[in-house]
Amino acid sequence: MFVINCPYCGERDQSEFSCGGEAHIVRPKQPTELSDDEWAEYLFMRKNIKGVQFERWNHAHGCRKWFNMVRDTSNDKIHAVYKMGEKPPVI
């Protein structure tokens, strides 16, 4: 079980958090302009990387803030956490 450094609260047990899947998938501003394929790409297609992955996490049983986290899925090492809207770090 990870120790996650919430950017708002500090280090907490993983059990306080929930994972929201891949990060930096922006909801299209004009969905009606998109083809079925383009919309399906946004809606359904997610990476599942073995290695460094950018993820969304929510401090659900804490401050309830969403933030982003860079995690290596092969060894669960957490490289960085950063607030929504901040630039992803280069890993």
Next chain:
Amino acid sequence: MTKYRINKTRFVDQTKTVSFTFDGKKYHGFEGDTLASALLSNGIHLIGRSFKYHRPRGIMSCGSEEPNAICQINDNTDLTEPNVRATEIELYEGLKASSQNCWPSLNFDIGGINNLISPFIPAGFYYKTFMWPKSFWKKIYEPLIRMSAGLGKSPTQPDPEIYDHKHEHCDVLVIGGGISGIISAKIAAKNNLKTILIEDKNILGGSTIYQNNKNFVIDGQKSNEWLMNEISELQKLDNLTIKTRTSLAAFHSYNYLLAKENISDHLPLDKKNGSIRQRLWKIRADKVIVGAGAIERPLIFNNNDRPGIILAHSVKKYLDFYGVSSGLNNIIFTNNDSAYETAVSLFEKGISVKIVDIRKKSSSNIVKNAEDLGIKIYWNSTVVNTFGYKKIKSIEIMNLSEDGSNVTGNKHKIQCDCLSISGGWTPMVHMHTQSGGKLDFREIDQVFVPTEKSENHINVGSCNGDFELEEIVKNTNYKVKKFLNINEGGFDKISVLCSKESEKKNIWLLPNTISESKTKSFIDFQNDSTAKDIKLALREGFKSIEHVKRYTTTGMATDQGKLSNMHALGIIADTAGVKMGTLGTTTFRPPFTPLTFGAIVGRNVGKFFDIVRKTSIHEWHVQNNAKFENVGQWKRPWYYPINNENLHEAVQRESKAARDSAGILDASTLGKIDIQGSDASEFLNRVYTNAWSKLGIGKCRYGLMLNEDGMVYDDGVTTRLGENHYLMTTTTGGAANVLSKLEDYLQTEWPELDVYLTSVTDHYSTASICGPNSKKILNKLFPNKDFSDEAFPHMSYQDAIIDKIECRIMRISFTGELSYEINVESKYGKSLWENCIAAGEEYKITPYGTETMHLLRAEKGFIIVGQDTDGTMTPIDLQMDWIVSKKKYDFIGKRSLYRSDTMREDRKQLVGLLTDDPNEILEEGAQIVSELDKKPVEMIGHVTSSYFSPNLNKSIALAVVKGGKKMNGQKLFVPMENKNINVTVSDFIFFDKENKRINA
């Protein structure tokens, strides 16, 4: 003392006799014994029958690796426990143990026939044989297999014992109280680090604590004496916590570990006094030092599974720790030096012992010691067979060929009553790999050792592949100091003398004269898989160790292959002609040893299993005989039976009363979200399918919320309380998820919106009054208020005061009746409700529960999200096109409504169903077909809601049917087990289609 209790030790108190039973017969042991040592002291080796062939099996080890000596404890009581290892359970007065996996009895076991037909039970036998004919599986094969197999009996009653969980944090956690763990803990604790040392046995010291041999000396003392002093020093250290009888269950990432402490398992039943049985420690440690030790390997030869064949070091522990000799005429069969310690120890107690060694020679101190004592050693020899059905009687040995691949010369038979075997040692790398660590294969002694890379944990002692006393002590001291950044002190100046192994030889499968197909060389003793099973799997094309393991079931028993995995790998490597290091290992998964369910769930049982949420009106419901149903964590009144009414009778009465006069429902559980901010209207526009900008202050509107995939997610009425202030209601079960979803969009997609969300579900209680007389009741409750349709129209809200208490009244309806929902702060909920009941008395106001609510809304064709929808229904499928705004540019899920798939005309769509026989009530979930004779039967939909409507005096149902929108009037069928029900598709609004009653 019994014949086999031949030695006095400081670990077993021979002045304190303990009586116990095994298979109903009474025996005696002493305080400090395990069940296994006590049985051996009584000369009992035969403990159980093997899983597949039902061969007699005896005690083989002295720890958690035990594959054979598995017992049922306290059978026929509510404390019974199956699959307990006799080697781990501490003896207590009155302990009742019995053998498992044998029928009708241990000594005469009918399943033993499997042993005779074993040539016909090769690997994968069950997969291959019981495949066909298919119909035989359920009625013939499965019951037969279940009857003859199985591991013990589950308790039939709830576990009466108490279990506990506790969180703990420390600087250093040391796993294992052997010599390396003790050295580590001392260094850590002496350097001001908060340290915890856990040990699964009841005393510290590991195997060194009974190593009373002149060849092993530390600082001039015998190693056991030295360690004894160290332990008493250790116990004085303030910042060290020692937890014995505590075994590590799991080592998760970020140094999060679970350890199970046995608190009262070793106490007699009458002394437990309701104390906690086991505690699961949840430990977060800054640094972890693993000193888990090593497990001795067996040797693989023909008939290597008879009772009386025991691992050599276990024989030594029974002798030197428990004072019990496993036999009086011993043979030791080994490929390494460590077994010579057992030989010397036996000899020194006057017990006959001979040695068979597959090596050609060895010149270490301990071997010289044995030779000097005159112990007979058969060098370059192997055991080719063993004899004795329920206990070993003799063995046959032969010489090995030059390269060890074959046997030569004549067979030589030797009598014995115990055969001690040693195939070397396997480091316990389970903890290391559980934490994510990798392994390297060490060719010289064929072991997997930890690859040290982690900054957060290290392995010390024999689990790290250090087997000799000197390297254990010195490497542990060096590694721990470096790991903890300690420069001074420690054990730098220690002097260690020990015997050093000079010759190494390993043969995974020992050769024999007879063909392999006629031998039984067991690898996995618990699951009865043999060397030939593994070879068969390889011949049949299995290559990956993970596949071979599953096909042969090697390593898949409750011991998780602690004794078998290495040999399985070795034989695969030899047979396939590849290097063992290239095969990798199977994955070691937690728990290291089986955990009780009790320890896992702790206190979260019974009423603590989950949170129970009750409304502030709950007590009134209880007093008025409500039956409750669980909706999420909420207890909601289901129906209120009068006299002996059943569910159906009560619901018919309640439903009729609600439409004929007045009904009242506790609607407090609906999710409520307070929404404020200058962009609140825009926010609602984006999350609901319909438009919100023009909703006037004081007005209410029903909204439907979709997922981004276009499927209906939740619904509810939202009220505009002020210019920038709304109160949203959600379904009872969906409240938490809706809030999370809304927060997600606000924080991540639309952070520019000025909107604040607050969950207020628990803040308000709601009494919902409906029926033609509801307005009269409201007039009585609020005499100063104008409830005319002009002053207070449908879908609007007003503030009011009742008994000086502020409340909000919404005129909204989920039943189709004239209806008002009164909201007050929760603490006033019960008084509001009682006021409503009192005011409604003259109109026979009838409290109704969720079942009646469901019926009334079904009469009106209102959906319940989660009942009539299942995450695959769009608003179009639900024939709710009217609520989907065409004008809005975007809302959550909008684009998905125009995907080719969601626009299909043959999607399942909401319809009404009427049974041809109006008294026939359909079953919810029943499948719907259009053609009865078609094979295979094509299921075109299913019933989602079904009731007998007392207001229509007929059965009604909602259903989803493929292409249902265009089927109005069509005949369909609902096939049931013993009949087909004829139904007709209808409009799904069954009652008051013109919506007149809302303004009645």
